[in-house]
Amino acid sequence: MTLKEVYNSRSVEEVVGLLGEYGSEAKLISGGTDIVIELKNKKITPKILIDISKIEELKKIKEDENHIILGSGVTFTEITENPLFKGNLHGLHKACKMVGSPQIRNKGTIGGNIANGSSAADSIPPLIALGAIIKICSIEGTREIPLEDYYINKLKSNEIITEIKFEKLNKNQNLNFAKLGLRKALAISRLSIASLIELNEEGLIENVTISSGALGKYPMREKEVEEYLINKEINETTIEEAITVLQNSMDERLKGRSTLPYKRVAVSSILRENLKEFIKTRTEVRAW
Ligand SMILES: Cc1cc2nc3c(=O)[nH]c(=O)nc-3n(C[C@H](O)[C@H](O)[C@H](O)COP(=O)(O)OP(=O)(O)OC[C@H]3O[C@@H](n4cnc5c(N)ncnc54)[C@H](O)[C@@H]3O)c2cc1C
Numbered sequence: 001m002t003l004k005e006v007y008n009s010r011s012v013e014e015v016v017g018l019l020g021e022y023g024s025e026a027k028l029i030s031g032g033t034d035i036v037i038e039l040k041n042k043k044i045t046p047k048i049l050i051d052i053s054k055i056e057e058l059k060k061i062k063e064d065e066n067h068i069i070l071g072s073g074v075t076f077t078e079i080t081e082n083p084l085f086k087g088n089l090h091g092l093h094k095a096c097k098m099v100g101s102p103q104i105r106n107k108g109t110i111g112g113n114i115a116n117g118s119s120a121a122d123s124i125p126p127l128i129a130l131g132a133i134i135k136i137c138s139i140e141g142t143r144e145i146p147l148e149d150y151y152i153n154k155l156k157s158n159e160i161i162t163e164i165k166f167e168k169l170n171k172n173q174n175l176n177f178a179k180l181g182l183r184k185a186l187a188i189s190r191l192s193i194a195s196l197i198e199l200n201e202e203g204l205i206e207n208v209t210i211s212s213g214a215l216g217k218y219p220m221r222e223k224e225v226e227e228y229l230i231n232k233e234i235n236e237t238t239i240e241e242a243i244t245v246l247q248n249s250m251d252e253r254l255k256g257r258s259t260l261p262y263k264r265v266a267v268s269s270i271l272r273e274n275l276k277e278f279i280k281t282r283t284e285v286r287a288w
Helices: 012-025 035-040 076-080 087-097 102-107 110-116 124-129 147-152 223-229 236-253 260-286
Strands: 005-008 026-029 048-051 061-063 067-071 133-138 141-146 160-167 173-181 189-199 205-213
Touching (some): 012 026, 012 133, 076 087, 076 102, 076 110, 087 124, 087 189, 124 147, 141 147, 205 223, 223 236
Antiparallel strands (some): 061 067, 189 205
16 A cells, blocks of 8 residues: 555544544554654555644643643653643653653654553553543544553554543652663663552552553553552562562563563662652652
């Protein structure tokens, strides 16, 4: 199939109509950082490209009383430059700051990072830890799904992701992120961990969500580690025990994979860094 046309869309409504008309013959292009490589290598050969990079409604970062809403066309740079993602949302800022190079961060979008579906996509673990919900539109209507379920319930060829929404954090919650790349800045992460932790008045963990990147077929919650951490204080002992719990889950999940021995070692430094950073950032946020 050869590329016949590129549509420069100005509204989601128009995109939905085009996707309804062309279905699997069409492909969306946003920042182009992933898809241009796939087109060049002929990994995909769409007939129609729909450029969504100029659609204003996809480029907004909005908030209401209880939520933050990211348009799917928001770039990594726009997140790192927005003061909303400092303070206790620091983990999302850090994940976006660690993506590729400045050029990639200026072009690459959150929606593209999700849609591309890589298990090592950096923005996904913090968004899963936040319990983010994604809004998907098509000619059949609108559906909302937890980002956590996206990988088992992927996009249909006539759908576009329009928004990513999550609840604002309270003062006792902190989002953190740690990543191990192959080559520091330019490598796609081989392994990452995000944690959202809420302490109670006694300093014990009241709520916790841990999510990982590149520790399975797709980014996922690490529920056994979460269960272990509930009602614990974060200290050297609990950090080391949490690492053992995570390594045990990985042994089961990645059984027989050649990467398992490397990932077992790597995960210990990443989870340790993440939880130690929680202790540090929590102190800093409280001092504000
Ligand atoms: C040199 C280099 C380094 C990189 N480093 C990293 C890194 O460190 N960490 C990391 O996570 N990523 C990295 N990436 C990957 C890339 O930058 C991200 O995946 C980026 O977020 C993709 O967004 P985009 O807007 O460029 O998507 P595009 O390339 O435009 O599209 C990617 C895919 O998503 C689909 N798509 C785009 N937007 C939507 C939407 N709103 N709804 C439905 N489908 C959509 C497209 O059809 C296409 O299939 C790197 C890429 C390169 C080239």
